[in-house]
Amino acid sequence: MAIQKVGVVGCGLMGSGIAQVSAQAGFQTVVREVTSELVDKGLKGIEKNLARQVEKNAITEATKSEIRGRLKGVTAVEELKDCDVIIEAIIEQLPAKRELFSALDALCPSHTIFASNTSSLNITEIAAATKRPQRFVGLHFFNPVPIMKLVEVVRTIATDLAVYDEMVQFGAKLGKTPVRAHDGGGFIVNRLLVPYLLDAIRALEEGVGSVVDIDNSMKLGCGYPMGPFTLLDFVGLDTTLYISHIMFDEFKEKRFAAPPLLKRMVLAGWYGKKTGRGFYDYADPANPKPMSL
Numbered sequence: 412m413a414i415q416k417v418g419v420v421g422c423g424l425m426g427s428g429i430a431q432v433s434a435q436a437g438f439q440t441v442v443r444e445v446t447s448e449l450v451d452k453g454l455k456g457i458e459k460n461l462a463r464q465v466e467k468n469a470i471t472e473a474t475k476s477e478i479r480g481r482l483k484g485v486t487a488v489e490e491l492k493d494c495d496v497i498i499e500a501i502i503e504q505l506p507a508k509r510e511l512f513s514a515l516d517a518l519c520p521s522h523t524i525f526a527s528n529t530s531s532l533n534i535t536e537i538a539a540a541t542k543r544p545q546r547f548v549g550l551h552f553f554n555p556v557p558i559m560k561l562v563e564v565v566r567t568i569a570t571d572l573a574v575y576d577e578m579v580q581f582g583a584k585l586g587k588t589p590v591r592a593h594d595g596g597g598f599i600v601n602r603l604l605v606p607y608l609l610d611a612i613r614a615l616e617e618g619v620g621s622v623v624d625i626d627n628s629m630k631l632g633c634g635y636p637m638g639p640f641t642l643l644d645f646v647g648l649d650t651t652l653y654i655s656h657i658m659f660d661e662f663k664e665k666r667f668a669a670p671p672l673l674k675r676m677v678l679a680g681w682y683g684k685k686t687g688r689g690f691y692d693y694a695d696p697a698n699p700k701p702m703s704l
């Protein structure tokens with residue numbers, strides 16, 4: 412099957428990035444939001460990104476116009492009905508995703524492939540809301556989508572292998588490096604990253620080192636671009652806690668259990684950069700100061 416038209420549902424942080432890379436890769440792209448204000452907001456963000464690429468001479472003004480011409484923002488779900496692939500990037504709530512895919516299943520022709528960008532939910536459980544689990548995969552992109560090179564292509568036990576291979580190739584056509592992952596909690600990246608981040612918090616709790624010393628150790632000793640506490644503040648402590656609950660529920664292993672300090676910080680409303688406080692205080696964003704915890 413030749414993929415020509417791509418649907419994206421949700422034009423927030425991730426959906427707008429996915430719609431941008433899809434249009435940039437040459438696909439006719441329809442992106443759906445719940446209100447026209449949110450459609451406009453998402454499309455404006457994409458236009459800003461493209462304008463920045465023109466400024467940097469990465470693309471010409473003419474290319475920018477062509478990319479923009481391939482993008483259509485809509486609010487009616489019916490407008491997605493003739494898409495060959497539909498990628499969902501709406502809120503991380505199972506009932507909302509299942510309801511959406513059930514409606515799309517009734518609307519779309521049998522060849523349409525469905526994909527979810529969920530970070531932590533079970534792809535199998537989302538796919539079970541449709542009558543086409545064999546044409547259902549996870550496509551897990553990373554933030555910011557136009558910049559981050561990875562896409563995890565996730566297969567469930569019900570995914571047809573030919574469909575899966577096609578989606579791996581589709582990931583490459585979007586300019587990403589696709590990796591093949593099974594539908595196990597956290598796929599590949601979070602399966603390895605989440606225990607590491609939780610262990611850094613446990614090390615802090617046990618007095619192994621300070622926030623700054625642990626961050627510097629992993630940056631300078633291991634060559635990581637940022638230390639675990641800087642990364643935790645960037646990802647969001649609320650999001651990390653939520654993912655750790657889901658992974659602990661799946662594996663029942665201590666390495667996925669949330670340390671008490673993480674729970675306390677979320678209860679206190681310290682979610683990281685987005686709330687101005689986490690492991691660092693961002694009152695002066697250019698010069699974050701470690702919190703005394």
Ligand SMILES: NC(=O)c1ccc[n+]([C@@H]2O[C@H](COP(=O)([O-])OP(=O)(O)OC[C@H]3O[C@@H](n4cnc5c(N)ncnc54)[C@H](O)[C@@H]3O)[C@@H](O)[C@H]2O)c1
Nearest residue numbers: 421423424425426443444445500501502503528529530554
């Ligand atoms: N933020 C990240 O770093 C990241 C990384 C990988 C995957 N994800 C996953 O991507 C998904 C979206 O996350 P986000 O960070 O872009 O969230 P976001 O809140 O920025 O965007 C979600 C958007 O979906 C819209 N929406 C909700 N229901 C809708 C519906 N039925 N139809 C159309 N639009 C709808 C909302 O209005 C909102 O604009 C989640 O499943 C999340 O787990 C997020």
